[in-house]
Amino acid sequence: MTPPVSLSAVNTNTPADRAARAWLDVHGALAATQPNGYLHLSPTGTAELVTGTQIPVLNGVIAVTRAPDAGEIAGAANSSRFEGLPWSLRVRGEAVDNRIAAVAAAHGLEPRRPLPFMLRELTAADAAPVPGARRVTGAESAAYQRALAAGFDAPLDGMAIFAHPRLLDHPSMSAYLIERGGEPVATAFAAHSGDLVGIFNIAVLPPFRRQGFGRAATAAVLSDAYAKGARTAFLHSTTDGRPLYDHMGFHLAENWTIFT
Template identity: 30%
Template sequence: MPALPAAEASLQARAVANVAEAFRRLTRHDPRGAIEEADGLTTIATSIPYPLFNAAFLERPVTDAEALAARVRRFYARAGVPGLLLAEDAAAAERAAPLVHAAELAPGEPIPGMLLAPIPDPPRAPDGLDIRVVDDPDTLRVYNDTLAAVFGMPRAWLAVLDDPATLRLHDFAFYLGLLDGVPVGTSMRFTGHRIAGIYNVATLPTYRRRGIGAALTWRAAIDGRDEGCLASALQASAEGFPVYARMGYCHVTDYQTWVIAPTGASAEATPAPGGQP
């Protein structure tokens, strides 16, 4: 992609930092979570065996690719979960190339990174849609039920997020959409680096194409704006991309991805955290 203007590049750098910090915060919340940071490489593992929940980021050039590859393999073998190496742009992908080669990582699908700046006033939400901030344990379980159903995950994978302490995670907000009282969709916001990072936008298949995913995204973004965010950022699935583009989000980068399989196992790339509007 062409180079971004300076102002937009600055916001995108904040958005990348938002992604990394969101992963770190959620992982620290997980009793089985692990984070290792050394030699410019951050590896993250949660108890959820889904690559996108177990991200790795490389922040500086590789000096010893074989040693770094061995470290990556050991980390995810110990954790027993697949990981996903993320490179936020072409320069980061070039930086990661020696590690990718040495570790023989399988390429995953690129994930479009999108940015909305400034955050405008939203359109009217669909009739009958009630978007609630999740603030009690029962609603949190319904949120996780809905998220697991949309992503096609075993419900047990999200059990760690049923902990009421999830509701006290600083700078996070969870949203549940109900259409005529029926839970139909979710979104999540992490506010960091003055960016409203939007994650877990998910709508049950039978309720798609009604503006529900967009409305859940708008609510999270506007609440971020009210907290002083300069922009909203997200990583889009193929299904979500046109929805976000119509909302005004600009395609500013493509995150390159590589799957890190734990020893003796295989893994597949996963949908983007923008989910399924």
């Protein structure tokens, strides 16, 4: 198991650059909670991430610089640590170097798709409490896992990595449930890196969709994060989730490209 890597010396220091490094920081922290977790970062910003899960976006090669090194990416893609695991390759931006696309194709990582990377500055207004929201501890991992599976319409076992007590009780991470009448209706997860917070696992259980609970789950993260000192939030949005985040004041910083 490899500890999280500091990325402060990699690349430039625009808000998107800082958020990209924070994104990798929190994924390194995730890997560090797993028995076979691993993160290696090259001096020029090519990362090899392994969590050991069967979710391809949580294993793979990630370039967090604006000008990724195709040779480094090719070398990292040959890592034996990916054997037996589904994995992905992701880079920042949409204009992907043909040599990098060729590396992805050589490893059967097709098709490619864009990943909107969105940012939002936090203000004191975000500190308002969210009715029905509460933080989940490791003692409630089973209930949180069930809610995640229902919210994502996913197999229960596939959500285990996101609900492990080591993750829920991690000092830089927080899991949340939105409840109505004592029953879960939505989930959220936050991971902190300095004064930035990443938002993940916003999911609403099927009977409660389109009733504002996705917004409430996101607001719960922002409220708690502001109280903890976060001043910028970042997330990757799905196509379906994009209108919600636009309405909540997030803006598109850049698109990333992922090959799976």
